[in-house]
Amino acid sequence: MDKVGETTLQIDLAALEHNFKFLKSRLDPETKFLSVVKAFAYGSDMVTIAKKMESLGTDYFAVAYANEGVLLRNAGITLPILILHPLPINFEALIDFNLEPSLYSPKILKLFLEKAEERQQKDYPVHIKFNTGLNRLGFWENDVDYIINHLREQNALKVISVFSHLAASEDVAERSFSLQQIATFKKTSEALNQKLGYKPFRHMLNTSGIINYPEAQFEMVRSGIGLYGYGNAKAIDAKLKPVAQLKTIISQLHKIEPNESVGYNRAYKSEGYRITATLPLGHADGIGRQYGNKKGHVFIHGKKAPIIGNVCMDMIMVDVTDIACKEGDEVLVFGLHQSAEEFANTADTISYEILTAISHRVKRVIINS
Template sequence: MDKIGETTLLIDLAALEHNYRFLKTKLAAQTKFLAVVKAFAYGNDMVVIAKKMQALGTDYFAVAYVKEGILLREAGITAPILILHPQPVNFSETIEHCLEPSLYSPKILHSFLKVAEEKNQTDYPVHIKFNTGLNRLGFLKNDIDFIADKLKNTKALKVASIFSHLAASEDLSEKAFSQKQIAGFNNISNKLKQKLGYSPFRHILNTSGILNYPEAQFEMVRSGIGLYGYGNDKIFEEQLKPVASLKTIISQIHEIAPNESVGYNRAFTSKNYRRTATLPLGHADGIGRQYGNKRGHVNINGKSAPIIGNVCMDMIMIDVTGIDCEEGDEVLIFGPNKSAEDFAASANTISYEILTAISPRVKRVVTNL
């Protein structure tokens, strides 16, 4: 592609396809695949990613909120869309746009059933979520009879899937806990299937679950971070390709004398002569203040340069002393040659956070269409 002239997030669809096909090698041929595209497809472009995944043949999509599902429908996505965290205020829109809600509590089940019956629905697909140890959302095991009785007394709803979420699938030191969750989910789902009198498909594995517990894939798996090139483990990340690359340029270079300060609050003071560069991105673009004061590093012409001083709203300053560079040169924040996971780790956080934090004002460019 042409040289960038501003802060740009490059979205590589060839990398996305590679990651999808790699994850599919871990699955049985008949196992369904759900692509998680919430949070603007982990900070990329939700519509672009979903269209590519639909073309590749993914079976399902998942988003967090109804608003996200509506955006996909309006963009022409026709595959089933699971809403992971729906709210009652949006239930009418959920049905209007043929979105499939996760029902995770008695209140949510009551509320959605009421709306579905008012709209004269028959066998509207819903997904029953159970809490097996994450303690975030979900029914409990002792809710099985309540759920079955409620659903057997209505024609408005039909369970498309039963699912849960692993709490520590990426951490093999917690293997016993994960296996306990899987066994508990198997028991719960079998009991609910028996009481319903039919067999919804089941899913509990996320990306790390697919890679570490493929024996528990049931009838479907879900992948979010893996599709975008991160496997929560160096072994797997070597086989995945980052989809997003964040690049910017050098706006200005300064020669800093000893005892001169850089940035707000004089957070950096030079002990000797230094050369600094100012970049056009900051915490309003997703590079939080936690990356300042030499915690975060960027790459220029193959060299690593620390972020110095406090990150500003629209700018960061870096130390380029000893680096051959000039104004207008490209700067890599993260991408294939500098992992977002490594960049995030410098500030004691994770790839999910830096990826999803990239502001909508950052230009998106799609490559390898």
């Protein structure tokens, strides 16, 4: 087994391409594809991922905040970038870098319109978001007239898309709720289009929506977690390839006698003779304390090694009593032998959290570029 030498997050661009092609295969040929690259491309490498997606033919990007869009523009990304959660303090930067805001409330619409007029913009592209049940961001169904009244006699802004977000697209038990959301969005977007006098493109489906509600793909879909190898269902996960693998090494081995403790607060106490391995990553790297005390585990030479004691800021200790290994050997946290979803499940969380938690002090290594 190759020795990585330090903690690394390996990013496989061939896996990314595979996932994009799989998701595209579920769509009508004319449906546009928006790649979600927020949160450093789900904890990987936003610029590298965006450049690869641009080369593969994605139509749009989305990020959460303006500074993420600015980073992409400074890296040379030229495709349209939707800012999902713009804040008034960043409106100048939005316009400076040609970033397209989601207008999701009366206040945001009013303030961005004022800024666009102040900057003498014409037909600046904006996206109108409707809340159809997630109750996070978005105009209400009965806000259509308010939106139209503010947009009717101005030429600074132009609505180029209308969108919403499914709340539970992966949950078959919530199918009726998702269908109601889709119906509400259809009704609301049609009402807006009629009063605008033209038809902005529409998008509502996330990764699980692409899989479970293809009839609602409208003119564009948005995918985040699916691009990175996770489909929120075992059957779909089997058809995708994880883009990120987290690897580290064994820094030191310890022989532990009966009744000895390991780590802070003596959280682990040995019931017999054991061998432990100390690994150079901890909660400052994204492996939270919830993975300690045998909840989480890593793989060494294909064998499971439980995390013992409390996770430290920069280190974790694992039990390797039954594993033939030595200092410097490679350790897989998630990737080949267990996915990020499986690793996250040991601490009752989800792949999104562990992927986006990986610290930027962890070295990123790009493969299959």
